[in-house]
Amino acid sequence: AQSxxxxxxxxxxxxxxxxxxxxxxxYGATPYLFWYVQSPGQGLQLLLKYFSGDTLVQGIKGFExxxxxxxxxxxxxxxxxxxxxxxxxxxxxxxxxxGNKLTFGTGTQLKVEL
Amino acid sequence: xxxxxxxxxxxxxxMGNDKSIKCEQNLGHDTMYWYKQDSKKFLKxxxxxxxxxxxxxxxxxxxxSPKSPDKAHLNLHINSLExxxxxxxxxxxxxxxxxxxxxxxxxxxxxx
Numbered sequence: 001a002q003s004x005x006x007x008x009x010x011x012x013x014x015x016x017x018x019x020x021x022x023x024x025x026x027y028g029a030t031p032y033l034f035w036y037v038q039s040p041g042q043g044l045q046l047l048l049k050y051f052s053g054d055t056l057v058q059g060i061k062g063f064e065x066x067x068x069x070x071x072x073x074x075x076x077x078x079x080x081x082x083x084x085x086x087x088x089x090x091x092x093x094x095x096x097x098x099g100n101k102l103t104f105g106t107g108t109q110l111k112v113e114l
Numbered sequence: 115x116x117x118x119x120x121x122x123x124x125x126x127x128x129m130g131n132d133k134s135i136k137c138e139q140n141l142g143h144d145t146m147y148w149y150k151q152d153s154k155k156f157l158k159x160x161x162x163x164x165x166x167x168x169x170x171x172x173x174x175x176x177x178x179s180p181k182s183p184d185k186a187h188l189n190l191h192i193n194s195l196e197x198x199x200x201x202x203x204x205x206x207x208x209x210x211x212x213x214x215x216x217x218x219x220x221x222x223x224x225x226x
Contacts, residue, residue, distance in 0.1 A: 032212050038155075043118075043204060043217040051212070088155055094212050100145060101170060102206075102215055104157040 002027050004093045006105040013081050014113045021076040021108050023091030031093035033074040034102070035065055038088040047089075050074060061085070086112045117141050120205045120218040127195055128226055135190045135221045137205030144210055145169075146188035148180060151202040151220070163188055195225045 005024045013019050025031060033050040048059025055067040065076045074091060091105040118139045127133050139146060147170075148160040162170035163182040177193045192199060205218040 034213060043219040044157075044206075044215075045217075046213075046215070049213050090157065099169070100208055100210075100212055101159060101162070102147075102213075103159070107155045107157075109155075 002095065002103075004091055004103060004105040006089075006091055006108050008108045009106070010109045010111065012111040012113060015083050016080050019076075019078045019081045019085070019110070021089050021091075021110070023074045023076065023105060025072050025074065025091075025093055027093065027095055029096045030069060031095045033065075033067060034092040034094075035059065035063070035074075035076045036090045036092055036104075037061075038090065038107075040087070044090065047076070081110075081112055083112045083114055086110055116218075117216050118205055118207055118218040120203075120221050122221060123219065124222050124224075126224045126226065129195055129197060131195050132191070132193045133195060133223070134192070135203055135205075135223070137188045137190070137218060139186055139205075139207040139216070141207055141209075141216060143207035143214075143216070144185060145208050146182065146185070147206040147208070147215075148188065148190050149204040149206060149217075151204060153201070157204070161188075161190075192223075195223075197225050199223060200225045 003026045035047040036044040047063045048057050050057045050067045088107050090107045145164045147162040151157045160174050161180040165185045166182045179191045182188045202220045204220045206215045208215045
């Protein structure tokens with residue numbers, strides 16, 4: 001079955017530490033890939049997206065993500081986390097050839113310790 | 115000027131009532147969506163409209179009825195509200211090309 005999985009429900013990191021949030025997908029063809037962030041009580045903001053080309057994608061707020069076809073993964077990274085990065089992070093996909101239906105993973109809640 | 119605006123932001127109502135949530139976008143996008151976020155933060159698409167035409171209708175109880183008077187507006191009407199309808203409802207819009215979703219800030223619906 002087609003799915004997008006975020007294995008980590010919660011992650012806690014210290015401020016200044018590096019961060020990696022995992023995302024795996026299971027689709028016949030590589031879908032279009034996205035990362036969104038939801039701050040408490042807020043809507044969803046697009047961090048970055050991957051359609052094709054360079055497998056390392058730069059986004060806003062110092063985030064980047066790496067697409068690895070062999071692992072069906074699209075992990076989000078940040079070299080040095082700030083306290084304001086505490087939020088819920090969602091990986092999302094749009095299947096190729098399937099219109100523009102955005103399907104979300106279950107989310108990873110990031111806590112930042114000062 | 116908010117790109118995708120939803121009203122109200124909070125809605126508390128009793129079981130059995132009928133309520134509506136309104137959404138407007140000023141981005142000129144052709145497609146609009148409703149998503150439901152449950153208490154575990156899981157986001158699931160409910161409906162999408164393209165230029166006033168329904169194109170996605172997921173498995174949603176027929177108590178939920180979307181209405182799109184024009185391509186800038188997509189309202190969600192819910193009849194006979196149940197406790198399980200309590201959630202945050204997000205409106206979104208997108209242009210025709212893939213991705214490019216812009217989300218509203220959500221409506222927190224609490225059914226008591």
